[in-house]
Amino acid sequence: MNDTSRDLTAIEGPVLLCRARTRLCAFPLAHVEETMRPLPLLVLAGSPPFVLGMSRIRGTAVPVLDLGALLGGEKPAATSRLLTVKAGERRVALAVEEVHGLRHIPAGTMRELPPLLEGASDGAAAAVGALDGELLLVLRAARLVPEAVWTAVAVPGPP
Numbered sequence: 001m002n003d004t005s006r007d008l009t010a011i012e013g014p015v016l017l018c019r020a021r022t023r024l025c026a027f028p029l030a031h032v033e034e035t036m037r038p039l040p041l042l043v044l045a046g047s048p049p050f051v052l053g054m055s056r057i058r059g060t061a062v063p064v065l066d067l068g069a070l071l072g073g074e075k076p077a078a079t080s081r082l083l084t085v086k087a088g089e090r091r092v093a094l095a096v097e098e099v100h101g102l103r104h105i106p107a108g109t110m111r112e113l114p115p116l117l118e119g120a121s122d123g124a125a126a127a128v129g130a131l132d133g134e135l136l137l138v139l140r141a142a143r144l145v146p147e148a149v150w151t152a153v154a155v156p157g158p159p
Contacts (some may be wrong), residue, residue: 021068
């Protein structure tokens with residue numbers, strides 16, 4: 001069984017739906033920690049455009065990324081919510097325009113990404129499908145943040 005097949009099995013349960021610009025995105029609930037209003041940011045000079053900065057969340061410095069810019073390189077928009085997700089052993093906050101809540105993805109509605117799209121997303125997208133007539137992109141939280149960004153936002157100790 002390849003990684004994508006495992007991901008398709010994992011998303012048949014509840015997912016948290018959110019909107020990043022015009023994209024409807026989903027995260028398997030097992031990867032989601034919480035949603036919250038935007039918090040004050042410490043802007044990091046020289047970071048990629050999708051890195052908004054660092055924020056203190058529950059006593060820990062957490063990188064805050066603009067999910068829409070990360071997925072499509074679009075200019076940052078007004079953020080209404082932060083979505084904190086587990087990215088492997090790390091934690092990241094994603095700035096999104098809307099959080100739509102929990103849904104169950106019906107079995108068989110999602111498809112593996114075509115090889116061309118799999119490569120274009122650097123493995124961040126697990127599957128694609130449709131929900132309520134709209135394109136739905138299921139994301140792998142652990143692969144959203146390139147390793148170079150983790151290195152750039154590394155904090156040696158509590159800020």
